Amino acid sequence: MNVPADRKYTRSHEWAKQEGSLIVVGISDFAQESLGDVVFVETPEVGREVQAGEAVAVVESVKTASDIYAPVSGKVVEVNEALADEPELVNGDPYGVGWIFKLEPSNPAEFDALLGPDDYTKVIEEES
Amino acid sequence: MKRDFPTLFERSRTGRRGTRPPRPAEVDLAGLLGAENLRAAPPRLPEVDELTVVRHYTNLSRRQVGVDTNFYPLGSCTMKYNPRTGEAAAALFAELHPYQDPGTVQGALQIVYELQEYLAEITGMDAVTLQPAAGAHGELTGMLLIRAYHESRGEGEQRRVVLVPDSAHGSNPATASMAGYQVREVPSGPDGEVDLGALRAALGPEVAAIMLTNPNTLGLFERKILELIDAAHDQGVQLYYDGANLNAIMGWARPGDMGFDVVHLNLHKTFSTPHGGGGPGSGPVGAKAHLAPFLPVPTVKREGGRFLLDFDRPQTIGRMRSFYGNFAVMVRAYTYIRMLGAEGLKRASAMAVLNANYLRKKLAGVGYRIPYDRLCKHEFIAQPPEGLKALDVAKALLDYGYHPPTVYFPLIVKEAMMIEPTETESRETLDEYVEAMAEIARRGLEDPEWIAHTPYRTPVRRLDEVAANRKPVLRWRPEEA
Amino acid sequence: MDFTPHTPDDVRAMLEALGMQDLRELFADLPDALLEPDLHLPAPMSEQEILAHLRELAGKNASADKAFLGGGLRPHFVPSLVPALAQRGEFLTAYTPYQPEVSQGVLQAVFEYQTMIAELTGLDVSNASLYDGAAALAEGVLLALRQTRRMGVVVSQGVHPEYRQVLATYLHAVGAELRTVDLEDGLTPPAEFDDTVGAVVLQSPNFLGAIEDPAPWVEAAHATRALVVYVADPLSLALLKPPGEWGADIAVGDGQPLGNPMNFGGPQFGYIAVREKLVRQLPGRLVSQTHDVDGRRGYVLALAAREQHIRRAKAKSNITTNAQLTALMGAMHLAALGPEGFAEVAAASVARAHALAEMLARLPGVERVTPEPFFNEFVLRLPRPAAEVRAGLGERGWHAAAPVPAEYGANLALFAATERHDEDDLAGLAAALKEVLA
CATH class of the missing domain: 3.40.640.10 (Type I PLP-dependent aspartate aminotransferase-like (Major domain))
Structure with missing residues (x-):
């Protein structure tokens, strides 16, 4: 299972990557694989203030719907508009063009507390 | 190559009439209802004769199974005979x-x-x-x-x-x-x-x-x-x-x-x-x-x-x-x-429970796993033999003339098949069903390609649900010219 | 009389397979204290006996096939092919079409139904059906609140009072606020909405039968980004400008006038149609066209992630069982009539209602309260309480003058006429009413 080293992870299978002053969020390869074909991504409203751990987006496959939680607190500043027409990007390239939203973090310490790639790899080993 | 089953809209021909109401008197609709309130164009309903309507729905019904046509042990739904x-x-x-x-x-x-x-x-x-x-x-x-x-x-x-x-x-x-x-x-x-x-x-x-x-x-x-x-x-x-x-x-x-x-x-x-x-x-x-x-x-x-x-x-x-x-x-x-009456209701429940337990026991004997293998009530959970998926067993059952059980519910059991035979099914029906389940298990394990592509004999075969959910088409529209 | 096929031998053999001797052993996991309560129910009956008993009960009812009663439910003529087709066992005894390969009959029929409702309402998408008009209204309003993330609802008093009562029950549960705008001279007055309002609800023809001008409400609602929920009798949509063209976002209503008997109030079906952008907020089932592995066209349930069996506590609604068969009867009815026949039925109903209103309003002390233009229902003020008048008519074999709730005024009675009434029926009712009022 692909777990890139350039970012952090959550137990609920989101990844978070620093990009300048922003945090980009998506779901892991493990998550997209367990969901199966993604058919719809409900993205949050730009401008919404969210708390770490708050459900802010939903990723749907044919038979499931999974909440996506904000890895850190902050303000939603951008969502991936391309997913509206091509939700399958989440399957094809979960760490790249399949990103879901970007946050302007309000508490940088939260990012540091997220799981590193090794710890996340252990999480998915436990689950599979 | 089989043709698609036409929609009523595709059977429509301009000017064709079905049921005719009694011949109406002239009604001054603009006067009675207000010209500004009238719709500009009538709704585009199908224009078909009665025989076409009857054949359409009769043939649609033949693309549908119900309790009246097939054994339908859909767990949690109590698909018993409807007198x-x-x-x-x-x-x-x-x-x-x-x-x-x-x-x-x-x-x-x-x-x-x-x-x-x-x-x-x-x-x-x-x-x-x-x-x-x-x-x-x-x-x-x-x-x-x-x-x-x-x-x-x-x-x-x-x-x-x-x-x-x-x-x-x-x-x-x-x-x-x-x-x-x-x-x-x-x-x-x-x-x-x-x-x-x-x-x-x-x-x-x-x-x-x-x-x-x-x-x-x-x-x-x-x-x-x-x-x-x-x-x-x-x-x-x-x-x-x-x-x-x-x-x-x-x-x-x-x-x-x-x-x-x-x-x-x-x-x-x-x-x-x-x-x-x-x-x-x-x-x-x-x-x-x-x-x-x-x-x-x-x-x-x-x-x-x-x-x-x-x-x-x-x-x-x-x-x-x-x-x-x-x-x-x-x-x-x-x-x-x-x-x-009271006695009949009591007997109905007893036979429902008897049928479920009988089926549970029989299926366990032909390779199906029973995660909670004890006295059940009107339904029970089975899992396919290791190596088979509940979905594939369900689809294979369609070719054998059975409506599948409820699958993937409850969520706490993996590959769950929830089977509820109901009291109105006979012992022969249950025995034949077990034979079909046994054959599906055997054949499915021997020939994974076969089971993965079942059903073969239904009016349509496995449908693209991903496409339907990504780009749903929720109403008929005329072909773009 | 039960319907179990088990012979004594079957029971014995099956119990034996389980290592049991007695049926009671099948219930050994129940606490003893609960077992085998004495049920006091009438003795069992054969089919012949129960049907005789039911005929006797039916004899205590007076058929309302010529009723002049309204409220969105009326005696309309149903082509014979509708019940004949709906009673086919494949439609009658199927469950929800979860296995599409063997459920194309119901799925395609629903897809066609969805198309017809979209056509009638002038909106983009219809679901597969809801319970009735009242539930459709409640669900439509909840949908609007989800979409707008607001908790305010404004409803015109012209909306059927029972629908408003159901709406109030649903809204109280989620803590939303409901404000009612009273009718003025039988019509909804212009209103303004602040930005806490997520849904505004209008019915046309309204409960008194009058055709509203929805434009001011639509404009005022959209000015504050509230959504418009439009309650419409589907029969009226044969002739009247549809909700979508008025700018409504959501149309709901009760489908009884389409191919369903009155059934003493149920079942019929509720319809809901919305604009495309609201489709993922829709409650209930939706059928989508797709194709199978061989490229053949077929239909499946779609967007199920909205629904309770997947989304559980976060589902758009808890609805599971809907009103599929009665909705399909609606589709069969529309298919049988076609656009022309459907319009003729509506026109005949309108013409009869107007003729009746004129005849009855000539009686001394009787006055039409519903302003013009009205559709096929109307309200009269009577010189006496409507319930008494209705009872008096009932004794004479006529069903009319449904009491209108006091919130609309005193001594008001609701009337309707349909294509099923002929001139003798109208004259007969007028004579009977004259007698009762004398």
Whole structure:
């Protein structure tokens, strides 16, 4: 299972990557694989203030719907508009063009507390 | 190459007529209705002759299976035989209007009244409303009764949480949300029953109710039900009984005697009214006396020899449905109950449980795994042999002429197949079904390619659900020119 | 009489396979204290006996096939092919079409139904059906609140009072606020909405039968980004400008006038149609066209992630069972009539209602309250309480003058006429009413 080293992870299978002053969020390869074909991504409203751990987006496959939680607190500043027409990007390239939203973090310490790639790899080993 | 089955719209030809109403007089529509209110163009309905309509739907029906055509052991749905007597019965009462003078509908009101009484007796409850139009509608009604009860005691603000087992029907948590509650899941124990310790720990002054199905969705009777209910009542928590599985215990035990405060029933499951491809159903709710003041209005009461609509319930939660509920469904259920009587209902449940246990035992003998292999009630959970998927077994069954069981539910069992044969199936049917299941298991393991591409003989084969969900096409449109 | 096929030998052999001797052993997991309660129910009956009993009960009712009663439910003529086709066992005894390969009959019929409702309402998407008009209204309003993330609802008093009562029950549960705008001279007056309002609800023809001008409400609602829920009798949409063209976002209503008997109030079906952008907020089932592995066209349930069996506590609604068969009867009815026949039925109903209103309003002390233009229902003020008048008519074999709730005024009675009434029926009712009022 692909777990890139350039970012952090959550137990609920989101990844978070620093990009300048922003945090980009998506779901892991493990998550997209367990969901199966993604058919719809409900993205949050730009401008919404969210708390770490708050459900802010939903990723749907044919038979499931999974909440996506904000890895850190902050303000939603951008969502991936391309997913509206091509939700399958989440399957094809979960760490790249399949990103879901970007946050302007309000508490940088939260990012540091997220799981590193090794710890996340252990999480998915436990689950599979 | 087979052609697509045409839609009615594709069969339409401009100017073709079907049923003709009596020849109309000239009507000055613009004058009567106001020219500015008229639609510019008529709705684009199909223009077809009667024979085309009849053939269209007749041939569509041949692309559909029902209990009338095939064994249909769909778990949790109680797909028993729907006696045609019920259809004849309902037809006797079709031409009644809900607003006609109550003196001219005494027979109809008597049926409503007596059915209220019968259902109270069968469930062990004190009062019944027949207003809810379906099971989930009954659930909402029942939860609102509980909420009104807590509010009447000044505990409405405090009790904000509803406990639901992780094995529950999805409609339970969805209903609790609609009733304005937060939902907390309670785990099942290793025996498939609610974990009594976990439940006790979850109880508290913030809990309004517990929603339970008994037997639960694994088909297992909650053996600690009496302790469980006592523990909840000690904390002021109300007990909600989801009656989806009542077919297991009619005449053998009553939710009211178990201590439940509210119960909903599905007349379209337990009481043999037809499912109609998804509805209409009816979801009566029974309540103990302390919740009766909150029942929706109207109910039907008897005064002397007269039956009256009773709107006098000052603490009512209000109305749940227009008029009085799905009356024609009630007539069918009334007919069923009067035909069976107490003994017949009891026998129906016994045969439902006998069939389920017989099938459980037989399937275990041909390689299917039974995760909770003990006495079940009207249904049970099986898993395919290691190496096969529930979905593939379901699809293979279609080629053998069987409607598959419910698959992938309850969520707490992987590759779950929830099988409910019902009491109206014969031993031969069950034996033949087991043979088919055995053959599917054997062939599927030998030939993974074969099972992965089943079915082969159905009107259409596996359908692209991903495409339908990514780019849904929800109405017919003419081909772009 | 039960319907179990088990012979004594079957029972014995099956119990034996389970290592049991007695049926009671099948219930050994139940606490003893619960077992085998005495059920007091009437003795069982054969089919012949129950049907005789039911005929006797039916004899205590007076058929309302010529009723002049309204409220969105009326005696309309149903082509014979509708019940004949709907009673086919494949439609009658199927469950929800979860296995599409063997459920194309129901699925395609629903897809066609969805198309017809979209056409009638002038909106983009219809679901597969809801319970009735009242539930459709409640669900439509909840949908609007989800979409706008607001908790305020404004409803015209012209909306059917029972629908408003159901709406109030649903809204109380989720803590939403409901404000009612009273009718003025039988019509909804202009209103303004603040930005807490997520849904505004209008019915046309309204409960008194009058055709509203929805434009001011639509404009005022959209000015504050509230959504418009439009309650419409589907028969009226044969002739009247549809909700979508008025700018409504959501149309709901009760489908009884389409191919369903009155059934003493149920079942019928509720319809809901919305604009495309609201489709993922729709409650209930939706059918989508797709194709199978061989490229053949077929249909499946779609967007199920909205629904309770997947989304559980976060579902758009708890609805599961809907009103599929009665909705299909609606589709069969529309298919049988076609656009012309459907318009003829509506026109005949309108013409009869107007003729009746004129005849009855000539009686002394009787006055039409519903302003013009009205459709096929109307309200009269009577010189006496409507319930008494209705009872008097009932004794004479006529069903009319449904009492209108006091919130609309005193001594008001609702009337309707349909294509099923002929001139003798109208004259007969007028004579009977004259007699009752004398």
